[in-house]
Structure formats: C-alpha cells, structure tokens
Amino acid sequence: MNAYSYLPFPQVKSQPAVVVDSFHPNGLVLSHWREAPTPPELREDTSAGMVLQALKQNYPALQQYRYVTANHFDIDALVGIWALMHPELALAHEETLRQMALIGDFRELDLAAPFAEDALKLVCWINAEEKARFYPPFGAEDLEENEVVASIPKFHYFLETFRDVLLNPALFQQVWEPEFNRIMDDYAKVYSSASRIIQNQALGLVVVQTLAPLHYYALFSPTAGYDIVISCYPENRYEVECKYTTWVDLESRPTLPRPGLRPLARALNEVETSGLTWVSDGVTDTGPLLRLQGQKLSKAQRYGHPYEREFYSSTIEQDAFLQTVTNYLDSAFLNTITKKRWTWAEVKEWNARNNKI
Structure with a gap:
C-alpha cells in the first residue's frame, strides 16, 4: 500500500486525499457523518472503524491516494488518519483503536469490553495533552482561526507522538492517570x-x-x-x-x-x-x-x-x-x-x- 502523509484540510482542494471523518469531493470519503458518500462495503459506526475496515480489506481505492486529511481534530479522526499512516501497526492494535474511537466519539465506555481499559488510557492521554498544549474541543469559536485551520497543529503533534504512547502507555502514566482515575471512580458510582x-x-x-x-x-x-x-x-x-x-x-x-x-x-x-x-x-x-x-x-x-x-x-x-x-x-x-x-x-x-x- 502507498505510504500516506497527513494533508492539512485546506490543501485538499488541490490535492486528492482520503477524507476521514469529514466531507470533501476531492477524494475517498471514509466518514460516518450523516449522508457521507462512504462506500457501503466499508461502513461502520465510527470513521476510524471504516479506515480499519479498508485496511483489512486492502481496499483497492486506497492505492489511488498518498494523503489523508480531516477538517477537525478529535479522537475518531486522529485514529483514522494515524491508522492510514501506520497500517501494519494499526491492524496489530485494531481492537484498542476501535475502542478509542467509540469512547472518544460516543462516550460509551464498557470496561468489560476487551482492550477498553487500554484504550481509555490512550484517550485520557490525548485529552490531557490537548488541554495542556492547545484549545479544548469545540473551543475554536474563541480563536481567530476556525477549526479547520486551528486543528492542524494538533494533528502534527499527535500524529508524531501517538505511536510511542500506544506502544508504551506506562511511560506516560503521569499524563493519563488523573483523568483515568476520575473516570474509574465515576464509573463505580454509576453502578453503585x-x-x-x-x-x-x-x-x-x-x-x-x-x-x-x-x-x-x-x-x-x-x-x-x-x-x-x-x-x-x-x-x-x-x-x-x-x-x-x-x-x-x-x-x-x-x-x-x-x-x-x-x-x-x-x-x-x-x-x-x-x-x-x-x-x-x-x-x-x-x-x-x-x-x-x-x-x-x-x-x-x-x-x-x-x-x-x-x-x-x-x-x-x-x-x-x-x-x-x-x-x-x-x-x-x-x-x-x-x-x-x-x-x-x-x-x-x-x-x-x-x-x-
């Protein structure tokens, strides 16, 4: 498969790309957004799941592109883009990545699901780093730039650093642990x-x-x-x-x-x-x-x-x-x-x- 690179969304007008968790006519759309033209054979609940499905199928259209993009930053979009850039590693950690997308997008945490706790640690690391280094989710309305532009530095940072955390989450425990512990306590309260x-x-x-x-x-x-x-x-x-x-x-x-x-x-x-x-x-x-x-x-x-x-x-x-x-x-x-x-x-x-x- 072609080696993929991240493309800032404004450039997709002139450079065809795989469009994850977004819309644009100049490329292959892999998105769960309502009415998105995702190929029926790749449809899943999350956009990241669609990317993983395309990788598993070795979907032929993937060979037509070298770039991948999204018009906003969130965990579902990040996982989908990162998976195309690191296909072998993504498929080796497929279930963890799928759980990350479910937790991040739908907020549906099921600690009984395989790999859910591993995924939660990674989600908490992303959440903590996003808050510490950038603006919060949906916080672009308080910035001079819109989300399409403001999200680009987030993608550059997380696409470069995520691999190390995925492979060695314990090394980053100080970052993900505070939110992780809060969630575990609240999870126990819900079922008390x-x-x-x-x-x-x-x-x-x-x-x-x-x-x-x-x-x-x-x-x-x-x-x-x-x-x-x-x-x-x-x-x-x-x-x-x-x-x-x-x-x-x-x-x-x-x-x-x-x-x-x-x-x-x-x-x-x-x-x-x-x-x-x-x-x-x-x-x-x-x-x-x-x-x-x-x-x-x-x-x-x-x-x-x-x-x-x-x-x-x-x-x-x-x-x-x-x-x-x-x-x-x-x-x-x-x-x-x-x-x-x-x-x-x-x-x-x-x-x-x-x-x-």
Missing part, C-alpha cells in the same frame, strides 16, 4: 447502589439517576444502543441530551430520528417557577442539551463533562419531569419506525410533523 439506571428501549432512552454530575465516559457507559439520556441529580437538577449517535449514520443498528427538544423546553417553561429558563440547542447540533439555564454556556462548555458545568434546581419534581419528557417522546415517536441513514431533510421534516406538545 446509590444510582439507578432505567432503560426504555422503545424510546431509545436511558435515565441515569445519580448523586452528582459525572465524567461523560462514566455517565454514558450504560447507554450503548440508546440515543437519548436524561440525567437526574438531587435537588431537582436535570439534563436531557441527544447523543452524537443520532448526528451520524450508524451501521450497527437502526435508530429513531433525532427529536428536537425546543418544544419540550417551552412546555417545561410553562410550569417552571424558579425564575430560570429551560433552553435547548437545535436539532442539528452535535449533541443537543436541554437544561435549566443560569448563565449561557459556550459550545466548549456544553461539550465539556457534566461535572464541569453548573446545574440549577428546578421547581418541577423529578417524577413530573420524567413524565413530561417521556410523554413528549411517546407522542413524537408514535407510529415512527426505526431505520438506518436518516437524512437531515427527513429529520427536519419528521420534526415538523411530529415534534409538538
């Missing part, structure tokens, strides 16, 4: 007797009742196969989130369309008497939140872990809150059949018809 997990398969919904906001990798650990999460904390503090799994095209399972949460926010505001306002991000946001707002959150804050943002007490009791959300979803999803590869046009049209309260 002090917490309660309620899964509603018909609605693709998981309710996690626990004592305090947690790290996402722990909070979402019981949500694999589900797409909406209600977090409930003491003192009537809540948050509803549509997972990233309904922003992309999943290959492993069909889904319901992503429901807009703004009609639900309006219904909650009709009974909320705290003086605060229920707000929600739009349906096309990467991970829309519905929450009681004090101070407006930036994109980086909304993407950050729940324990890093403040939650406000509602005057709506928990049983009433859960019933309101469940009734809304029940009504919206009535007579809706799950399927793969919803288009954004279909999602918006479905919401216009069904998302009313």
Whole structure:
C-alpha cells in the first residue's frame, strides 16, 4: 500500500486525499457523518472503524491516494488518519483503536469490553495533552482561526507522538492517570447502589439517576444502543441530551430520528417557577442539551463533562419531569419506525410533523 502523509484540510482542494471523518469531493470519503458518500462495503459506526475496515480489506481505492486529511481534530479522526499512516501497526492494535474511537466519539465506555481499559488510557492521554498544549474541543469559536485551520497543529503533534504512547502507555502514566482515575471512580458510582439506571428501549432512552454530575465516559457507559439520556441529580437538577449517535449514520443498528427538544423546553417553561429558563440547542447540533439555564454556556462548555458545568434546581419534581419528557417522546415517536441513514431533510421534516406538545 502507498505510504500516506497527513494533508492539512485546506490543501485538499488541490490535492486528492482520503477524507476521514469529514466531507470533501476531492477524494475517498471514509466518514460516518450523516449522508457521507462512504462506500457501503466499508461502513461502520465510527470513521476510524471504516479506515480499519479498508485496511483489512486492502481496499483497492486506497492505492489511488498518498494523503489523508480531516477538517477537525478529535479522537475518531486522529485514529483514522494515524491508522492510514501506520497500517501494519494499526491492524496489530485494531481492537484498542476501535475502542478509542467509540469512547472518544460516543462516550460509551464498557470496561468489560476487551482492550477498553487500554484504550481509555490512550484517550485520557490525548485529552490531557490537548488541554495542556492547545484549545479544548469545540473551543475554536474563541480563536481567530476556525477549526479547520486551528486543528492542524494538533494533528502534527499527535500524529508524531501517538505511536510511542500506544506502544508504551506506562511511560506516560503521569499524563493519563488523573483523568483515568476520575473516570474509574465515576464509573463505580454509576453502578453503585446509590444510582439507578432505567432503560426504555422503545424510546431509545436511558435515565441515569445519580448523586452528582459525572465524567461523560462514566455517565454514558450504560447507554450503548440508546440515543437519548436524561440525567437526574438531587435537588431537582436535570439534563436531557441527544447523543452524537443520532448526528451520524450508524451501521450497527437502526435508530429513531433525532427529536428536537425546543418544544419540550417551552412546555417545561410553562410550569417552571424558579425564575430560570429551560433552553435547548437545535436539532442539528452535535449533541443537543436541554437544561435549566443560569448563565449561557459556550459550545466548549456544553461539550465539556457534566461535572464541569453548573446545574440549577428546578421547581418541577423529578417524577413530573420524567413524565413530561417521556410523554413528549411517546407522542413524537408514535407510529415512527426505526431505520438506518436518516437524512437531515427527513429529520427536519419528521420534526415538523411530529415534534409538538
């Protein structure tokens, strides 16, 4: 196979490349983004998984390119690009890399899965280095440069250094251990007797009742196969989130369309008497939140872990809150059949018809 080099995304206009976790017509797209023209025989849930699948198949089109690119930095994109640049090593560590993409993109940590703990250490190393050396995920809106340009130094750094950490994670323990320990503690809390997990398969919904906001990798650990999460904390503090799994095209399972949460926010505001306002991000946001707002959150804050943002007490009791959300979803999803590869046009049209309260 050709030796691949990283290509900064702005250059793909004039230089054909494999485009990972992104869109561009000038190359082979290996992306789980909704409506991406990924070859059907390579489709997987993560973009990194698609790259690994292409390597395993020795996919013929790979021979046509010498460059690989992505228009943003995250763990899924990094793993996919690095795998094309180091194909033999990537396939030797395939399951670890697959777990990294799942944890990093979907925040679904399953410590019972093979290689999940190894993958978590690597993800935590990337997270720590990214925060220490660069801007946080979705933090480019605070920079003069946009993400396409601002992410380039991240790729240069991590593509050069990742191999050493993959092969010798213990040497970098001081970097990955603080977040790793936090996650392990929070993971234990999710499954302790002090917490309660309620899964509603018909609605693709998981309710996690626990004592305090947690790290996402722990909070979402019981949500694999589900797409909406209600977090409930003491003192009537809540948050509803549509997972990233309904922003992309999943290959492993069909889904319901992503429901807009703004009609639900309006219904909650009709009974909320705290003086605060229920707000929600739009349906096309990467991970829309519905929450009681004090101070407006930036994109980086909304993407950050729940324990890093403040939650406000509602005057709506928990049983009433859960019933309101469940009734809304029940009504919206009535007579809706799950399927793969919803288009954004279909999602918006479905919401216009069904998302009313």
